Amino acid sequence: xxxxxxxxxxxxxxxxxxxxxxxxxxxxxxxxxxxxxxxxxxxxxxxxxxxxxxxxxxxxxxxxxxxxxxxxxxxxxxxxxxxxxxxxxxxxxxxxxxxxxxxxxxxxxxxxxx
Numbered sequence: 001x002x003x004x005x006x007x008x009x010x011x012x013x014x015x016x017x018x019x020x021x022x023x024x025x026x027x028x029x030x031x032x033x034x035x036x037x038x039x040x041x042x043x044x045x046x047x048x049x050x051x052x053x054x055x056x057x058x059x060x061x062x063x064x065x066x067x068x069x070x071x072x073x074x075x076x077x078x079x080x081x082x083x084x085x086x087x088x089x090x091x092x093x094x095x096x097x098x099x100x101x102x103x104x105x106x107x108x109x110x111x112x113x114x
Contacts, residue, residue: 013031017030020100026044027042027043028043028044029041036079036080037076037079038080039052040052047093048095049095053077053097053100055102056103057101066113077097078097081097098112
């Protein structure tokens, strides 16, 4: 079951990356990992660096996908993003944290989610 969830998540991340590209975003990286954790997608929306958490589910049996991004998860994503910016960006840019949920075939993009 764990392997299936990993595959489902990877498919969701690819779907969301394609969706973001179609919206004019430039994908800077996927599955960025450091010693703190992982960020699903790092993208550029005009001059804003966007850290995107992707949540995919096939049903609402366990609630909306975005509900899984609780305060603890948000704090972890922020810390991973801080390290990303220190390591990868040589310039200052505005930063935004988005959540994109995939529920079946429906994609919901929540900008400035936290």
